Amino acid sequence: MSTLNSDDLACFVCVANTQSISRAALELGADQSTVSRQIARLEAALDARLFHRSGRGVVLTEAGNTLLTYARQVASTLTEARAAVRASTANGPAQMVIAAQPTIANTAFAAIAAALKQRFPATKVRFVEGLASPILAWLAAGEIDVALLYLPEQQGALKVDVLLEEDLTLVTPTSWSHLGATFPARRLGELPMILPSTGHGLRVLAETLAARVGTALNMTLECDASNTVAMRLVEDGCGATMLPFAAVADRVAQGRLHSARIVDPVVTRQVALTTARNRPPVPELWDIMQAVRMSVRNIVMSGAWPGARLV
Structure with a gap:
């Protein structure tokens, strides 16, 4: 058995208001056959004829007039429901x-x-x-x-x-400032490195880079703690690390660390x-x-x- 749905009721109201299948189709942005099917579906669900059809358009039957009152109430209720939902979500999630x-x-x-x-x-x-x-x-x-x-x-x-996107930099103690503003990736194997343990994204990136340029990392310490801890280890002269410049910019400006952009290739x-x-x-x-x-x-x-x- 067919059931009523809000889309069919909205279509019915539009046809009743325009008194024309073709004009209703234009207002709804649908084709006439779709509108006709929706009206036929409603009539089947209610077991009643809703419109008298003629060459000049359509006119509501007594059953159609009865349904129109309820259909407009449904449309009004749905409009209120949408407004209430929008109001309830306007302040975002809890x-x-x-x-x-x-x-x-x-x-x-x-x-x-x-x-x-x-x-x-x-x-x-x-x-x-x-x-x-x-x-x-x-x-x-x-x-x-x-x-x-x-x-x-x-x-x-x-x-x-x-x-x-951002480039990774080589971060070293200030006493290593002789390394300069850029550092070739092929020379990474010359430095004692402080990096996270195997499996961490930064370590994987560093090892992949080393392999790409034909060298191997010289790991002096593995540090799975925060960047702050890693930077303190570098400050204390324990080795060098690789970090985004944003992580070290303040300490570089304060003269506590030295940074060099890794090049040939740039690491991003x-x-x-x-x-x-x-x-x-x-x-x-x-x-x-x-x-x-x-x-x-x-x-x-x-x-x-x-x-x-x-x-």
Whole structure:
């Protein structure tokens, strides 16, 4: 048995108002056969004729006049429902959890917080900092909603929006400033390196680069702690590391570290805004991601993300 639906009722109201199948089709942006089928479906569902048809158009039957009253009520109720839903989501979700890797978090979280506070004042925002592997696990488990990540090699479970790219720099003690402003990748094997353990994205990138230029890394320390710890080890003369310039810009300016751009080839990483493919989106996610995207763009354009380029 056929059932009533709001689309057919809306079509019925349009035909009743215009008193013409053809004019209703024009208003609805449909073809006449589609409108005729919708009216026929309604008549079958109600087991009643709704219109008298003539060469000059259509006229409501008694049953049609009865239905028109209810159909207009349905249309009004749906309009009110849409307005109520829009009002309930205007302030955004109750809570939003955003994660980022340390350098990204340090550079972007303050600006993102200000933007979200202005756009969604009722939303409780929680920021989480972590390395790539746990962040990806949190995304998959639904423990966070959005992540800002250095683009991982495997992206199958992610929806990815690349925001920017930045070059990696060689970070050394200031006593090594004789190395200069640039450093050839083929000479990386000459330096004692401090990098995360095998499997971490930065370590994989560094080893891939070394192999590409025909050398091998000289690992003096493995450090899976924060960038702050790695930079302190470099300051204390324990070795060199590789980081985005944004991570070390302040310490370089203070004369606490020396940095050199790695060249031949230049080493670049991309920063992406990511969500999990297997998780349902939170309300207003598109607007939230737009706010995050614009915040990052403004940071880069203002020069507050040293070494970054928009893509």
